[in-house]
Amino acid sequence: MEHLINTKVKEIEISGIRKFFNMVAGTEGMISLTIGQPDFPTPLHVKEAGKKAIDEDFTSYTHNAGDISLRKAASQYMKEKYSLNYQADSEVIVTAGASEAIDIAFRTILEEESEVILPGPVYPGYEPIIKLCGAKPVYADIRENGFRFTADVIESYITKQTRCIVLPYPSNPTGVSLSKQELLEISALLAEKDIFILADEIYSELVYDHQHVSIASFLRDQTIVINGLSKSHSMTGWRIGLLFAPETIAKHILKVHQYNVTCATSISQMAALEALTEGKNDALPMKEAYLERRNYVYNRLIQMGLEVQKPDGAFYFFVKLPTKHVSSFDFCLQLVREEKVAVVPGSAFSSYGEGYFRLSFACSMETLEEGLNRIEAYVKKVQG
Structure with a gap:
C-alpha cells in the first residue's frame, strides 16, 4: 500500500x-x-505545579487557544521581556510545542506555489512543512555575510511569489542573532509588502551580549512570533509553545490548531503558567x-x-x-x-x-x- x-x-x-x-x-x-x-x-516549582494540576484533576480540555490564565501570563511576559503587546483573549495561542506553532502558521498562510525565504544554513524543521503545504522553500545564502540574515540579503531573493520570510534568531545552528538596527532595516524593506514574517524566537531568553529585540516591535501587523518554554525553562518534554499574532491572523491560525490538536495538554499548561509567572527569570x-x-x-x-x-x-x-x-x-x-x-x-x-x-x-x-x-x-x- x-x-x-x-x-x-x-x-x-x-x-x-x-x-x-x-x-x-x-x-x-x-x-x-x-x-x-x-x-x-x-525548575522544581514548575514540576510541582504540574503535579498539583494532576492532583486537582485539571485534566480536561481547555479552551482551544489555551487556558485564559496562561494566555494572560504569556501576554504579560512578552510585554515585560520584549515590550510586545498582544491581547490574551484573541492574539495568543498555546500550542503543542513551538514545532506545532510553526506547522499551523505555515498551513494558514501558505498556498500552492507560495515561496518562503529562509536563511541557509537553517534549522531543518521548516522545509518539510513548507513542502507539505505545496509551497517552495527558497534558501538565501548567508555564509559570506557572517551568517547574518540581513535586509540586503533578503531583498535579492524576493519575487512576486514570496509569501513569507522566516527569521529564526538567535539561530539554530549558528547561534547568530540580529541587532535592533538590522531588524529596523528588514522592517523598512518589508513594510507595506504582502509578505508575512515568521519570527522563530524560541531562544530569545538565551542571548548573551545584548538584549533580544523582536521584529514584531517594528512590523507587528505582518509578523507571527513563535516562542515557547523548551529552551528557556528546560521544558522540552512538556511540549508547550506560544504563538503571538494580530487578531486578523491569529483567528485563522486558531482554526488549524483546533483541528490539529484541539488544545495543548492541560497539565503542561499549568506548569507553563507557573514558569511564566513565578519562574519568569x-x-x-x-x-x-x-x-x-x-x-x-x-x-x-x-x-x-x-x-x-x-x-x-x-x-x-x-x-x-x-x-x-x-x-x-x-x-x-x-x-x-x-x-x-x-x-x-x-x-x-x-x-x-x-x-x-x-x-x-x-x-x-x-x-x-x-x-x-x-x-x-x-x-x-x-x-x-
Whole structure:
C-alpha cells in the first residue's frame, strides 16, 4: 500500500539532526554534542505545579487557544521581556510545542506555489512543512555575510511569489542573532509588502551580549512570533509553545490548531503558567552557565585552529571542517568511529551547511572538556 502514500510525505526525510543522533545513540562510551536539549532539570516549582494540576484533576480540555490564565501570563511576559503587546483573549495561542506553532502558521498562510525565504544554513524543521503545504522553500545564502540574515540579503531573493520570510534568531545552528538596527532595516524593506514574517524566537531568553529585540516591535501587523518554554525553562518534554499574532491572523491560525490538536495538554499548561509567572527569570542562571560554556568552547576551538564565529545566543557552534577532502557527514561519522564523540553534520541544515558541523554546548563542562579533547585529537590527525 506504500504506493498510495501522499507523494509530498514520501519526498520529505527525517531530520538530519535526529538521524545522526539515532545512529550513534546507545554506543558505549559515546559523548554526544548533538541535540539541542538543555541539560538542566525543569525548575522544581514548575514540576510541582504540574503535579498539583494532576492532583486537582485539571485534566480536561481547555479552551482551544489555551487556558485564559496562561494566555494572560504569556501576554504579560512578552510585554515585560520584549515590550510586545498582544491581547490574551484573541492574539495568543498555546500550542503543542513551538514545532506545532510553526506547522499551523505555515498551513494558514501558505498556498500552492507560495515561496518562503529562509536563511541557509537553517534549522531543518521548516522545509518539510513548507513542502507539505505545496509551497517552495527558497534558501538565501548567508555564509559570506557572517551568517547574518540581513535586509540586503533578503531583498535579492524576493519575487512576486514570496509569501513569507522566516527569521529564526538567535539561530539554530549558528547561534547568530540580529541587532535592533538590522531588524529596523528588514522592517523598512518589508513594510507595506504582502509578505508575512515568521519570527522563530524560541531562544530569545538565551542571548548573551545584548538584549533580544523582536521584529514584531517594528512590523507587528505582518509578523507571527513563535516562542515557547523548551529552551528557556528546560521544558522540552512538556511540549508547550506560544504563538503571538494580530487578531486578523491569529483567528485563522486558531482554526488549524483546533483541528490539529484541539488544545495543548492541560497539565503542561499549568506548569507553563507557573514558569511564566513565578519562574519568569528561571532562564537567567541557566544563561550564565551557558555563557561560561560558550566562552570555554570558543577558546578551545580557536586554539585548535578551527574557523568559527562566536555565537550571540542559543547553545550551538557552527564550525568549519578542518579539511576540504570529506563531506560533513563523513567527517562526523569518522569522528564517531575514531574518537567516540558525536556532533551534527552541517548538511543537516540544508546544502548551505555543507563543509561545517554543529556542536551543542548544552551539556556539562566535564562533558564538553572531554568531548573537545577528543575532537582536538581527531583534528590533529586530519590536519597531519
